[in-house]
Amino acid sequence: MAADGLHENETLASLKSEAESLKGKLEEERAKLHDVELHQVAERVEALGQFVMKTRRTLKGHGNKVLCMDWCKDKRRLVSSSQDGKVIVWDSFTTNKEHAVTMPCTWVMACAYAPSGCAIACGGLDNKCSVYPLTFDKNENMAAKKKSVAMHTNYLSACSFTNSDMQILTASGDGTCALWDVESGQLLQSFHGHGADVLCLDLAPSETGNTFVSGGCDKKAMVWDMRSGQCVQAFETHESDINSVRYYPSGDAFASGSDDATCRLYDLRADREVAIYSKESIIFGASSVDFSLSGRLLFAGYNDYTINVWDVLKGSRVSILFGHENRVSTLRVSPDGTAFCSGSWDHTLRVKHFRVTNEAEIWVE
Amino acid sequence: MERMVVTMQDPDQGVRMRSQRLLVTVIPHAVNGEAAEGGGGGGGVPAEASAHPGVCRAGSDIVEWLMQKYSIAEDEALHLGSLLVQHGYLYPLRDPRRLELRPDETPYRFQTPYFWTSTLWPAAELDYAIYLAKKNIRKQGTLVDHEKEHYHQLHRKINHAWDLVMMQAREQLRAAKQRRKGDRLVIACQEQTYWLVNRPPPGAPSVLEQGPGRGPCTAGRVPMTKTLDFYRREVECLRRALGRARVKSSTCLEAYLKFSSQHGPHDPIMSGCLPSNPWVTDDDAYWAMNAPSVAMPTRLRVEQWAFSFRELLEDPVGRAHFMDFLGQEFSAENLSFWEACEELRHGGQAQVPALVDAVYQQFLAPGAARWVNIDSRTMEQTLAGLTQPHRHVLDDAQRHIYLLMKKDSYPRFLKSDLYRDLRAEAVVPLETKRRVFPFMRKPRHSSPSPALLPASASGEPVGGDGDGET
Numbered sequence: 001m002a003a004d005g006l007h008e009n010e011t012l013a014s015l016k017s018e019a020e021s022l023k024g025k026l027e028e029e030r031a032k033l034h035d036v037e038l039h040q041v042a043e044r045v046e047a048l049g050q051f052v053m054k055t056r057r058t059l060k061g062h063g064n065k066v067l068c069m070d071w072c073k074d075k076r077r078l079v080s081s082s083q084d085g086k087v088i089v090w091d092s093f094t095t096n097k098e099h100a101v102t103m104p105c106t107w108v109m110a111c112a113y114a115p116s117g118c119a120i121a122c123g124g125l126d127n128k129c130s131v132y133p134l135t136f137d138k139n140e141n142m143a144a145k146k147k148s149v150a151m152h153t154n155y156l157s158a159c160s161f162t163n164s165d166m167q168i169l170t171a172s173g174d175g176t177c178a179l180w181d182v183e184s185g186q187l188l189q190s191f192h193g194h195g196a197d198v199l200c201l202d203l204a205p206s207e208t209g210n211t212f213v214s215g216g217c218d219k220k221a222m223v224w225d226m227r228s229g230q231c232v233q234a235f236e237t238h239e240s241d242i243n244s245v246r247y248y249p250s251g252d253a254f255a256s257g258s259d260d261a262t263c264r265l266y267d268l269r270a271d272r273e274v275a276i277y278s279k280e281s282i283i284f285g286a287s288s289v290d291f292s293l294s295g296r297l298l299f300a301g302y303n304d305y306t307i308n309v310w311d312v313l314k315g316s317r318v319s320i321l322f323g324h325e326n327r328v329s330t331l332r333v334s335p336d337g338t339a340f341c342s343g344s345w346d347h348t349l350r351v352k353h354f355r356v357t358n359e360a361e362i363w364v365e
Numbered sequence: 366m367e368r369m370v371v372t373m374q375d376p377d378q379g380v381r382m383r384s385q386r387l388l389v390t391v392i393p394h395a396v397n398g399e400a401a402e403g404g405g406g407g408g409g410v411p412a413e414a415s416a417h418p419g420v421c422r423a424g425s426d427i428v429e430w431l432m433q434k435y436s437i438a439e440d441e442a443l444h445l446g447s448l449l450v451q452h453g454y455l456y457p458l459r460d461p462r463r464l465e466l467r468p469d470e471t472p473y474r475f476q477t478p479y480f481w482t483s484t485l486w487p488a489a490e491l492d493y494a495i496y497l498a499k500k501n502i503r504k505q506g507t508l509v510d511h512e513k514e515h516y517h518q519l520h521r522k523i524n525h526a527w528d529l530v531m532m533q534a535r536e537q538l539r540a541a542k543q544r545r546k547g548d549r550l551v552i553a554c555q556e557q558t559y560w561l562v563n564r565p566p567p568g569a570p571s572v573l574e575q576g577p578g579r580g581p582c583t584a585g586r587v588p589m590t591k592t593l594d595f596y597r598r599e600v601e602c603l604r605r606a607l608g609r610a611r612v613k614s615s616t617c618l619e620a621y622l623k624f625s626s627q628h629g630p631h632d633p634i635m636s637g638c639l640p641s642n643p644w645v646t647d648d649d650a651y652w653a654m655n656a657p658s659v660a661m662p663t664r665l666r667v668e669q670w671a672f673s674f675r676e677l678l679e680d681p682v683g684r685a686h687f688m689d690f691l692g693q694e695f696s697a698e699n700l701s702f703w704e705a706c707e708e709l710r711h712g713g714q715a716q717v718p719a720l721v722d723a724v725y726q727q728f729l730a731p732g733a734a735r736w737v738n739i740d741s742r743t744m745e746q747t748l749a750g751l752t753q754p755h756r757h758v759l760d761d762a763q764r765h766i767y768l769l770m771k772k773d774s775y776p777r778f779l780k781s782d783l784y785r786d787l788r789a790e791a792v793v794p795l796e797t798k799r800r801v802f803p804f805m806r807k808p809r810h811s812s813p814s815p816a817l818l819p820a821s822a823s824g825e826p827v828g829g830d831g832d833g834e835t
Contacts, residue, residue, distance in 0.1 A: 011593060012593055012596065015593065015596035015597060015599075015600055016596055018600050019596055019599045019600050019603060022600060022603035022604065022607065023603060025607060026603060026606055026607055029607060029611070030611070033611050033612070033613040033614060034613075034614045035613055035614050035615050036614050036615045036618060037614075038618050038621070041615065041618040041619060041621075041622065042618075042622065045622060045625075045626075054645075056644040056645065057644070072815065073815070074652075074812070074815055075652060076643075076649075076652070076812065077814065077815075091811060091812070091814070093643065093644075093649065093809055093811075093812075094809045094810075094811050096811065098814060116815060117814065117815025117816055118815060118816045119816075133816075134814070134816035135816070136814070136816065136817060162711055163707070163710075163711040164711040164712060166711065166712055166713040167711060181713060181714035181715075182713070183713045183714065183715055184713075184714055184715060186714055188714065188756070192594075192595075192598060193595075193598055193599070193602060195595065205675075206675075207674070207675050207767065227757050227760065230601075230602070230605070231598070231602040232605070232606075233606055233609070234602060234603075234606065248621070249624070249628065250620070250621075250624045252617065252620060252621075253617075253621070267614070267617045267618075269611070269612040269616075269617050270611060270612055270613065270614050270616075270617040270618075271606070271609060271611045272614075274614065274617070274618065279435070279437075280434075280435050281431070281435035281436075281437045281441065281442075281445060283445075284448075292632050292634040292635065293628060293631060293632040293633065293634065293635075294624070294625050294627075294628035294629045294631065294632035294634075294635055295621065295624055295625055295628065296625045296629065296632065296635055297634060297635075304444070304445070304448055305444075305448075306441075306444065312621070312625075313621060313622065313625060320437075320438075320441055322440065322444065333634075336633065336652075336655065337632050337633045337634055338633045338634075338638060338642050338643060338644055338651070339642075339644045351644060353642060353644045353645055354634050355633075355634060355637060355642075356634060356635050
């Protein structure tokens with residue numbers, strides 16, 4: 001009926017304007033308690049000294065762009081996925097390949113290692129997330145035991161196991177995130193709210209273990225309650241797609257890397273952005289970010305083939321690392337913080353050792 | 366990138382320019398790259414009657430300028446400059462086949478904005494065909510292998526329009542002949558650069574490639590239709606967010622300082638690790654000593670249990686000792702209950718009913734063997750919820766018990782003799798220096814994959830212990 005149609009249009013417009021005014025009020029509220037900047041507080045912290053960096057392992061074996069990687073909890077194994085559909089499990093300490101699977105799709109943009117170390121999950125343009133139990137049985141074809149867990153209506157951009165092997169959290173180009181039961185493939189909870197593709201997610205190391213953050217092409221980073229499916233907090237200060245989000249080790253904040261060439265730190269208790277990591281000479285997007293164990297350093301991989309290392313507290317750049325011959329697509333610090341691994345479109349993964357030193361130390365290389 | 370390029374061309378602050386002789390022609394505004402004596406150059410030969418907005422700069426001048434303007438080191442400036450060239454914003458006047466930046470006297474010019482990659486002017490096949498045809502006509506045999514291949518392919522593909530292609534090509538060449546030689550050369554370079562970016566030779570990475578779903582082709586992508594639901598949700602989320610309790614910035618930021626300084630010594634990147642970083646010395650003793658269920662935890666590890674309750678519980682060894690302590694205090698059922706709740710929350714959906722029942726029988730039922738002391742209101746609500754068991758039915762009870770342990774048992778644990786003894790007995794490994802001579806390097810031990818070991822019931826990681834000696 002014409003009357004109903006009009007009613008709907010009014011509601012849409014009025015909702016939109018209500019949302020805008022609420023956003024304005026929210027910014028006002030957030031500003032009220034902002035009494036100091038991070039770099040001011042950090043003035044009394046000692047500046048970081050020299051550092052040494054060396055690539056310790058180069059993993060070659062992917063015939064195509066490496067898109068994603070994840071460490072195993074044993075601190076030496078990792079899984080990586082690439083554009084040609086290959087997913088490989090490496091013992092990166094010895095550089096041996098332990099398992100390899102070819103997915104039936106290309107652009108495997110997401111992969112994750114199960115907490116037990118007994119399975120991996122991956123997905124991409126097939127719009128699904130599949131779990132492969134890892135087997136050393138030579139007679140068994142890994143693909144035979146594959147479990148199709150998640151089903152989205154667009155590409156899978158990120159996936160992560162929760163605290164156990166039995167649940168998986170996924171993010172997709174269809175604008176939603178979802179929590180799945182691995183055994184049955186049942187959808188446990190879905191998360192709607194992004195206005196465009198969701199590109200990344202990270203689980204909170206919080207005490208209650210019930211939230212996660214996601215970032216998307218709508219420039220928003222959203223924090224979700226896993227139980228209710230509701231968005232708890234949202235931050236919209238980036239100027240372009242958010243490619244990567246990662247929690248600060250204490251769980252009270254998270255960092256994001258974006259195509260606007262900046263990384264930003266958002267504090268959850270203060271409910272605002274508290275730091276921007278940028279430099280005029282950095283003009284390419286950041287594709288992947290991760291913290292060192294103590295949260296003092298933020299490693300960020302960029303589309304200009306470099307990795308920039310930021311002092312989280314002081315906001316300055318500690319170092320720029322070269323070494324890849326194409327854009328860095330994924331970067332993760334190892335679970336015990338002894339090294340970090342970067343994967344790139346140049347087909348390689350590199351495990352790098354980075355160490356901040358005092359000038360008094362003599363480093364024998 | 367374009368902002369940078371535009372700044373570089375600024376006559377006052379941009380890269381220094383000079384005129385340059387190239388072969389027999391004089392290129393207006395060619396900037397040479399000798400070591401600039403500092404100061405952005407506005408000098409040099411004033412603009413001659415050149416139709417082209419682009420002006421020349423030279424390799425090392427460009428690097429210098431980048432270094433000064435953005436306060437970066439030479440390697441970064443070179444890298445950045447190279448990227449600008451690779452993306453076609455700058456092109457070399459000599460040897461225009463290779464898009465790379467040489468930090469010497471090699472002259473470069475700025476690409477005209479018409480050819481910028483961001484204009485998203487689709488590099489159509491027809492245009493490419495015309496370009497190749499022109500090249501072929503002008504000088505037989507200048508087409509490189511891959512270009513020849515493309516040429517033949519296109520010839521087959523758009524055979525029907527081939528007359529048009531040849532006609533366009535000849536027409537453009539004729540028009541070009543009417544320009545001055547200098548301008549002609551410049552235009553040819555510009556075009557060549559454009560096609561080098563859009564049709565890179567085999568082996569060279571294509572800088573235009575983007576991931577699926579994003580990139581230049583999706584620039585005009587239609588955003589998700591924002592339905593009524595979308596805005597309703599957004600409004601709800603915003604209302605909730607407004608009601609949120611906030612903490613002032615100074616408190617939050619101080620917390621980072623505290624966290625970083627507390628955890629600094631535990632961060633191998635900041636403070637190294639003992640006996641040595643396995644990646645550096647190829648010795649995995651560090652991993653063996655810090656295996657999840659090692660008998661003798663290191664001093665650092667034991668100290669970390671005092672940082673927060675969460676960190677104590679996350680460590681299997683810490684948790685086990687805490688359980689022992691609770692046993693001494695006759696409240697071990699609290700931790701067991703908490704663990705059972707974790708298993709429920711993170712376990713498989715199919716196990717939910719059985720687990721809930723088991724928990725009820727063991728911990729919640731009146732007269733249960735290991736009855737946990739929850740406040741009556743929470744207990745009532747929990748018991749009521751048990752009629753319809755789901756993964757989160759024990760969340761409130763779990764939270765209650767967690768807070769109880771955190772506020773009560775945990776502080777006592779930290780002051781206990783048990784903990785003090787653990788700290789005193791904890792191992793402090795001796796440092797193993799890196800061997801200087803590489804040929805004495807230890808062989809890297811492989812370790813059994815976690816996938817080979819039987820998985821524990823709670824799905825906790827069974828870490829791969831290294832073979833290294835303890």
